[in-house]
Amino acid sequence: MNKGKAAFVEPMLCLAVTKLPGGQEWQYELKLDGYRALGIKSSGKVQLRSRNNKDFALRYQAIARALDRLPNETVIDGEVVAFDESGRPSFNRLQNYGSSTVPIFYYVFDLLMYSGRDVRSEPLEVRRQMMEAQVLSKLDEPIRYSPALESSLADLVRSVREQKFEGLIAKRRDSRYESGDRSGAWLKMRVNQGQEFVIGGYTPGPRNFDALIFGYYEGDKLTYVGRTRNGFTPAVREQLFKRFRELHISQCPFANLPEGKSGRWGVELTAAKMKECRWLTPRLVGQFEYADWTPDNHLRHSRFVALREDKPAREVHREI
DSSP states (O other), rough: OTOOOOOOOOOOOOOOOOOOOOOTTTEEEEOSEEEEEEEETTTEEEEEETTTTTTTTTHHHHHHHHHGGGGEEEEEEEEEEEEEEEEEEEEEHHTTOOOOOOOOOEEEEEEETTTEEOTTSOOHHHHHHHHIIIIIIGGGTTEEOEEEEEEEEHHHHHHHHHTTTOEEEEEEOOOOOTTTTTSSEEEEESSOOEOOOOOOOEESSSSEEEEEEEEEEEETTTEEEEEEESOOOOOHHHHHHHTTTTTTTTTOTTOOOSSSSSOOOSSOOOOHHTOOEEEETOEEEEEEEEEETTTTTEEEEOOOOOOESOOOOOGOOOOO
């Protein structure tokens, strides 16, 4: 980011943990299940960019129009979110935005540049105070503030679990904004189980496919973790199958296949079962929910939610 000129920078990233720290030095926010996005205004022109610098402005025009009131040469960080009927963030609704009238919102949680001044080296608390006073006061719906949650960590975890939200974010109050880094100054914990996985194949069905085959990367190796036939409407199956057509390959992309005899969980992919499979270039990333991990690194009761267009396949790793 040049001095005085607002531009895209890589967003700061959260480190996935299984337990969040307590203490006054930490601030907690709700983990929203949406698309990370930077709002930018430079030379009087507004941009809305995804975490991997794709244009979101045409897709989410209501948000882009609302950002027109940003101060010039300003950059903010936030999450594009859609909600279901019960008021919970719904990635499926967001991913299918455009085919429905579901309202979307942009929840802002950080300020990177204000009126030409790069503020990433300022403490988080200072950046957020500036953002509230100087930026958010000028913006209206569908722009919203992502507030710090005022309660004990134990109460927050209990509330998130009961309300079936995705999880919590913890940020050091004195943390600077480390573009592109996952330093541990920002942490994320999933309370209700789910994450992104890479789609590497499928089993054929009568019209298109029966089940997806998916996993995550360990270094350069794609590791198989499960199959699912849950979470698909007929329309979603058709849309996915169209994406598969240009991705077919002859060799299995998973490094840990074939597996031995099926164990007690019944999700192992043996050599015999693999004869039914069709393999894909591991490029598509999907959001999945699941009940638990088995001791042998498979998922129990998994369910497809939606494709993710904002995360490269090579960045998908096991989070817990």
